[in-house]
Amino acid sequence: MSIAISIENLVHRYKDAEQVAVNDITLEIKEGEIFGLLGPNGAGKTTTISILSSLIKPTQGKVSIHGFDLAQQSDESKKVIGVVPQEIALYPTLTSKENLDFFGSMYGIQKNNLKEKINHYLHIFGLENTGNKRVEQFSGGMKRRLNLIASLLHDPKVLILDEPTASVDVQSRNMIIEFLRELNKKGTTILYTSHYLEEAENLCTKIAIIDDGKIIIQGSPQQIIGSQPGFDNLENIFLRLTGKKLRD
Amino acid sequence: MRFLVTIKKECLILLRDKAGLAILFVMPLLLITIMSLIQDAPFKDYKENKIPIVYVDNDKDSLGSIIKKGLINSGIFSVITEINEETASDESIKQAVAKGDFRLGIIIPEGATNTMNKNVENRVGKMLAGFGMGKKDSTVFQPDSIQLIILFDPAAKIAFRSSVSSALDKFITRTEMETMLRIFSQKLGEASGIKQEASIESRPLITLKEIQANDSKVAELLTNSVQHNVPAWAIFAMFYIVIPLASSMIKEREEGSALRLLLIPGSYMTSLYGKIFIYTAVCLIQFFLMMLVGIYFLPLLGLPAFEIGTNFIALMLMVIACALAATGYGFMVGSIFNSHHQAMVFGSVSVVILAAIGGVLVPVYVMPGIMQSISIISPLNWSLNGLNNVFLRQTNLSEILPDILRLTGFFVLMILLSVKFNQMKKYK
Incomplete structure (x- = not known):
């Protein structure tokens, strides 16, 4: 399998910050993997995702996505990734169809093709009857699903999701997880962050636990559980490795 | 796209x-x-929006009526002589202006016409005597001053005060000039033995015409x-x-x-x-x-x-x-x-x-x-x-x-x- 995402000695320090947010991370995500990046609040997950999305420039290190070096070819890399941000990144006063039509057109998708895709995804995510309803009238779960659709319209090779199931009901969460599995079967590489460790254990083919900007363990869920004698689930291992101290 | x-x-x-x-x-x-x-x-022209002025004429002679007529004819002021349906007096005008009921009041003092006539007669007499006409008067004449009182609302702006004072000054100067010409004509007639009084034309010889610097249709607005x-x-x-x-x-x-x-x-x-x-x-x-x-x-x-x-x-x-x-x-x-x-x-x-x-x-x-x-x-x-x-x-x-x-x-x-x-x- 070829490499989808390559991160080498990645360091990021925010302006005026005392500590580095990402501290010398190196990892590889192969094509077709579902990679879970797990860690407590402030561990460096969102900063890593922001760097991969070309939203912020790293202080140090090299990142490439599908062979595109982010320092030189950020526009090319943006074309092959789809990013589902933690917050709902949609226009609340536009309808779901208007939002998808706008963002799809901004990706340069042809009108007819875009219309088909919008109808297809709205149907899959159970939003087909909400096409003319404004997003501000949606429930939290509906917004999350629409937020995901907006990142899929251009058929990305790599899908990066920052806590896609946060604050949604069990039904919506189940639908999103099932969809991600199906998408991965079709060849899409998925990088995913979550605080739901059981969900990550079931979904991911590979996991890295990050804390204080450093990767403290990585491998398949089975490898990680096997490497920690006396622990039989990811959540207990996570607490052992990252501690029980509350984080900001 | x-x-x-x-x-x-x-x-x-x-x-x-x-x-x-x-x-x-x-x-x-x-x-x-x-x-x-x-x-x-x-922004409106003063002609459309006249300033009310309370007027007390204690003179009750030509100077008082000439100033009153001048104020009315200027088109800037509307002259009011009564306060609360009573003829305005020195006291009532002061109170009304102080209270802000009127922004402006004028009091013409008693005997103003007489005093002005005396002053002008003396001045004209001296002037003619200088040319050897009329009687030479060796007594020293001390002219009485005539003080027209202008009362302003304390809240009136300086620009408003100066524009009103300047307008009033214009009428007074004109009245003075006309009186001087009239008496000069009388004295000259007496000195030359001609009984008939010369007619005096008081129409201004120099007038102002305001025009826009640009002659286009729009610029005339x-x-x-x-x-x-x-x-x-x-x-x-x-x-x-x-x-x-x-x-x-x-x-x-x-x-x-x-x-x-x-x-x-x-x-x-x-x-x-x-x-x-x-x-x-x-x-x-x-x-x-x-x-x-x-x-x-x-x-x-x-x-x-x-x-x-x-x-x-x-x-x-x-x-x-x-x-x-x-x-x-x-x-x-x-x-x-x-x-x-x-x-x-x-x-x-x-x-x-x-x-x-x-x-x-x-x-x-x-x-x-x-x-x-x-x-x-x-x-x-x-x-x-x-x-x-x-x-x-x-x-x-x-x-x-x-x-x-x-x-x-x-x-x-x-x-x-x-x-x-x-x-x-x-x-x-």
């Missing part, structure tokens, strides 16, 4: 924001209507409240686009839609350019709506109709330049500030300051010298200057080109600064 899609999106968002639409279109129309109505009186307020407040409203535009940009960042645009290659700036296009168009619509209100609606309220001039190409270019400058300013405010509160306070206060400096609130020519020098830094001053050139002076394109270039340059500078600020925000 992406640009067109952005325009469509901005239109949809704008059209669904009813409160925003009201701020963009209804508020400016209310503003120019109210400002034109409020400022109509100060007298500046009135509508002609000043419609362009001035239209420009103010256009620059007030800073509020909805900056708000829209900050909202996009807060809602996260700006984040998604940053994830799509090349789309963030395209989206912002679409925003500039739409808000520039909004400014143009605002301006022409306000022109229509000035032309068709304000006359229904008894105000003069707004004269738009005849040089439509110059007008269009000038308005586009103003709209671009206003949008560019809003774009920069929306790029610098992170919160609605910061942008609203800075945006509104800065526009009011630029409007004040630029001559929207008070014309530049009445400002102190230092403020007149400062006024040239305000884009609202360039806008108002350029538009007044089109509306009132009927200038050609080359004469408003410096203002158009300044406004366009300001727009380019604002956009460059905004791009820089956006980049700084992106790569923090």
Whole structure:
């Protein structure tokens, strides 16, 4: 399998910050993997995702996505990734169809093709009857699903999701997880962050636990559980490795 | 295509924001209507709006009646001789003016005509004696002074006091001159033995005629409240686009839609350019709506109709330049500030300051010298200057080109600064 995402000695320090947010991370995500990046609040997950999305420039290190070096070819890399941000990144006063039509057109998708895709995804995510309803009238779960659709319209090779199931009901969460599995079967590489460790254990083919900007363990869920004698689930291992101290 | 899609999106968002639409279109129309109505009186000719003046004539002779007649004929004052249905007296006039019931009162002292006649007779007699005519009087004559009392409301402005004093001074000088001529003619007749009194023509030999420096049809328009307020407040409203535009940009960042645009290659700036296009168009619509209100609606309220001039190409270019400058300013405010509160306070206060400096609130020519020098830094001053050139002076394109270039340059500078600020925000 070829490499989808390559991160080498990645360091990021925010302006005026005392500590580095990402501290010398190196990892590889192969094509077709579902990679879970797990860690407590402030561990460096969102900063890593922001760097991969070309939203912020790293202080140090090299990142490439599908062979595109982010320092030189950020526009090319943006074309092959789809990013589902933690917050709902949609226009609340536009309808779901208007939002998808706008963002799809901004990706340069042809009108007819875009219309088909919008109808297809709205149907899959159970939003087909909400096409003319404004997003501000949606429930939290509906917004999350629409937020995901907006990142899929251009058929990305790599899908990066920052806590896609946060604050949604069990039904919506189940639908999103099932969809991600199906998408991965079709060849899409998925990088995913979550605080739901059981969900990550079931979904991911590979996991890295990050804390204080450093990767403290990585491998398949089975490898990680096997490497920690006396622990039989990811959540207990996570607490052992990252501690029980509350984080900001 | 992406640009067109952005325009469509901005239109949809704008059209669904009813409160925003009201701020963009209804508020400016209310503003120019109210400002034109409020400022109509100060702009009106004195002939249309006479100043009431309480008049006490203790003289009851020719000087008192000549001054009264002069005040009435001036057309500036309406002369009132009664307070509370009683003939005004020295006491009642003082009380009425002090209370602010009247802004102005005049008391002509008793025997003023007699004293004036004596003074003039003595002066004329001395003059004729100098030529060997009439009797030589060796006694030293001490002229009595006549003091006309002018009472002002304590709240009356200095400019008002000086204009009234100057008008009264004019009548008194004229009365003095006429009396002197009359007595001079009498004395001359007596000295030469001719009994018949010469007729004296009191019509002024030198008069003033006010004409506009430009002889075009439009330039003959007298500046009135509508002609000043419609362009001035239209420009103010256009620059007030800073509020909805900056708000829209900050909202996009807060809602996260700006984040998604940053994830799509090349789309963030395209989206912002679409925003500039739409808000520039909004400014143009605002301006022409306000022109229509000035032309068709304000006359229904008894105000003069707004004269738009005849040089439509110059007008269009000038308005586009103003709209671009206003949008560019809003774009920069929306790029610098992170919160609605910061942008609203800075945006509104800065526009009011630029409007004040630029001559929207008070014309530049009445400002102190230092403020007149400062006024040239305000884009609202360039806008108002350029538009007044089109509306009132009927200038050609080359004469408003410096203002158009300044406004366009300001727009380019604002956009460059905004791009820089956006980049700084992106790569923090």
